[in-house]
Amino acid sequence: MEDTYDFIIVGAGASGAVIASRLAHTPAAPSVLLIEAGGSNAHAAHQSGADRYNAAFAEGSPMNWHYKTVPQTHLAGQKIDYSRGKGLGGSTAINFCGWTVGPRDDYDEWASVVGDSRFTWKNVQRVLKRISNLDPKIPDQRLEDVIRAKPEDHSTTGNLDLTYGEEWIPDVGDIYTAAEQTGHSINRDVNDGDSIGMGMGSVCIAKGIRATSASAYLSRPPPNLKIIVNAPVARVLFDKKRAYGVQCIDGRQFLAHKEVVLAGGALNTPQMLKLSGIGPRDELKRHGIPLVHELPMVGENLQDHCFSTTGIVLAKDPTLPAGPASQSPTPMGWFKLPSVETSSEFQQLPARTQAHMRKPTVPAMEIATHSPPSFLAYEPTESESYLGVICLIMNPQSRGTVTLQSLNPSTAPIINPNFLTHPFDRRLIIDGMREVMRIQRAPIFASRTLKSLGPANESDEAIWEHVKGNLRSSWHMSCTAAMSKHEGDGVVDNKFRVFGVSALRVVDLSVCPFVMNAHTQSTAYVLGEIGAEVLAEEYGLGDVGIGGKA
Ligand SMILES: Cc1cc2nc3c(=O)[nH]c(=O)nc-3n(C[C@H](O)[C@H](O)[C@H](O)COP(=O)(O)OP(=O)(O)OC[C@H]3O[C@@H](n4cnc5c(N)ncnc54)[C@H](O)[C@@H]3O)c2cc1C
Known part of the structure; x- marks a missing residue:
């Protein structure tokens, strides 16, 4: 039939x-x-290019x-875009x-939860090689010490074309300097099963085609x-x-x-x-x-993963060329947060959850930089540049x-993500946002910073006040x-x-x-x-x- x-x-x-x-x-x-x-x-x-941010949302x-x-x-009663x-x-x-692979400890935990080695990192790594076809070239040679995928961890024979983009934002390197200045490590390849550190994922765009x-x-x-x-x-x-x-x-x-x-x-x-x-x-x-x-x-x-945003407005460097702001992949970093692991909210989590979060490759938070100023309802003037950073919480418990x-x-179904209803998630986003604000105060930015946008100060109360009215889903x-x-x-x-x-x-x-x-x-x-x-x-x-x- x-x-x-x-x-x-x-x-x-x-x-x-x-x-x-x-x-x-x-x-x-x-x-x-x-x-x-x-x-x-x-x-x-x-x-x-820019379309990849806009196409989804056109009415x-x-x-x-x-x-x-x-x-x-x-x-604040927000109905969040889903x-x-x-x-x-x-x-x-x-x-x-954005193409990011995730921590090897997550996959090994999945395999253990369901009792099946198919979900171990070792097997997933084999499968990823069938999926991906990575061109590891980067367009900005100045950053070769910062972003470098190891060929042995990737594949050039899979179905999905992955690259690091054709052009990068001219001042993209500053965030790596800021990360180092604030004590974070640089991770040349966040897609090798250990994403901890400041790095950059690849994108599924090749020769301008998604x-x-x-x-x-x-x-x-x-x-x-x-x-x-x-x-x-x-x-x-x-x-x-x-x-x-x-x-x-x-x-x-x-x-x-x-x-x-x-x-x-x-x-x-x-x-x-x-x-x-x-x-x-x-x-x-x-x-x-x-x-x-x-x-x-x-x-x-x-x-x-929900996220909130904080930003700084900088004096524009007139010597820098205008960049392809929305074509470029954005820097991303995954960090552990010692303050979270010692918090009472962490201590109250189930022992298995705590043990998982302590594993070496499991992050507490992620940052992604160069988010649009519209996330903070700001429009930079001609003489300003802007650095928005989003803070995503990892291991959400809500x-x-x-x-x-x-x-x-x-x-449509009724969708209620109950974002940040768990006290651990609130601790995480408050401490995470505070960490982002610290990175944004790094010496490389400090001398050029005209004003900070986002939380009024670094207290728990001020950060929460900002976050509860400025929260998005990463879908x-x-x-x-x-x-x-x-x-x-x-x-x-x-x-x-x-x-x-x-x-x-x-x-x-x-x-x-x-x-x-x-x-x-x-x-x-x-x-x-x-x-x-x-x-x-x-x-x-x-x-x-x-x-x-x-
Ligand atoms: C705006 C946005 C930005 C994102 N950015 C990134 C990013 O940069 N990097 C990243 O890693 N992830 C990103 N994601 C998430 C990622 O795309 C998803 O996690 C992934 O595509 C989910 O795969 P899936 O197969 O579960 O579902 P989907 O890819 O959503 O596929 C589900 C499919 O089922 C179809 N379908 C649903 N109901 C029916 C029905 N009743 N009958 C027939 N067909 C049906 C849908 O139309 C759809 O085609 C983003 C997602 C969104 C929405």
Whole structure:
């Protein structure tokens, strides 16, 4: 029958595009349907310069689900932007193209939590080599001692083009001097499994073109991979507890002989699971959804990296040329914060969490520099330059939720990240912002600083006053269908199988047991690759990753 496939993958984002392509390219060549709610995003690849910051947010853009959180009442009632990419490439078609890999200790902890060596850093490093194609050249030779990726830790044969950009902001080196002047180490390669120190991630932009999961994995699909766009899935179809297909909002049904794989991302996947009858009993009952299997953790455990901003206004150096401010990758640093580890808020965390945070590669905070002045509602004059720095908290302990607003699959879910509701997170952002302010006072900036923007002073109270009205999401939402050993505290097992039903998996950032301490797209690609290996092994499809390069 025409509309029956071996595998159906729902969602063509970072994870979905990868798993669909890898399965279709296996020697067994199963029939694969990749079904995407949004359009083909044919023009997304060209949005690499300033566009890469703007495309996502244009009102009514068909590339964005335009989600917002519920008002965060404890944060001056802010409704925080919770954008998600829509269309081929998913959020990789609208994200900021930053490529960071995360700490090796995070992956080893994940492997230990779920009892599976597939998630160890050693295995993830192998998989990353299949994903990435890194050109390690840097455009500013003056910084060769600061940024230098080691070839042995990277690959030049993977699908996704990565570079360090073509042009850098002229004064980009100052932040490395400031970091050293304030006692931080320089990390030449933050993507080798140890990100601690001041460094720079690469970007998925090559020759001015954005690389998305669609451009890297779907540009030349084999005949056994069918891609359907503009087809939002409403629910999974079940025969008792076995998934046998999906139904779109327009009523079309597509059937799967083998498996249905949800890859709708950390907001839409829990929504789809609930609309399909898998989730907390009471919530489903409230909406009149027949229960297929009770799983209380669907839509719970939402984790994300929030950030606040501080800035300094500097006297412009007239000798510097104008820079390509929004094309360049931005410096990033991951730091440990000794003040946090001795705080009472840290001491009250579970022993395992404390032990994890003490591991050598696990940071407490991240900074990313050269954020736009609009983050502090400032417009520099002709004679001023501006250095904005964002402070992201790592290992967040606040937990949010994704719940149903309505039975209608076209209605956005209710999203509440509960940012900074945990006392540890408040300690972290206050101490982190204080550290950023200290870096901004480094001698290299001090003589040129005209004024400081952000918190009025460095007291806890002043920093909190600023943060609670100036908080954003870095769109790293994860963990809403978490992987675990036991059904009681998760949604999928280590093979991505949804507990309690058969022939249904989730392969996207929903399954992270905790949000990785890095920008998240690399983890989503890794999950697509590992998910494909798991299915290929179970169904005897042969090797994954040969011949799949788009
Ligand atoms: C504005 C923004 C900036 C970001 N910047 C960075 C960055 O610089 N670096 C970084 O590492 N990460 C960044 N991220 C995060 C990163 O892009 C995501 O973590 C990653 O793409 C998540 O992958 P995913 O596969 O889980 O979900 P997604 O990539 O979001 O893919 C989900 C896909 O499923 C589709 N879908 C959803 N529901 C349905 C349905 N019912 N039927 C059919 N299809 C459906 C969606 O349309 C989408 O295509 C950013 C994200 C955003 C939004």
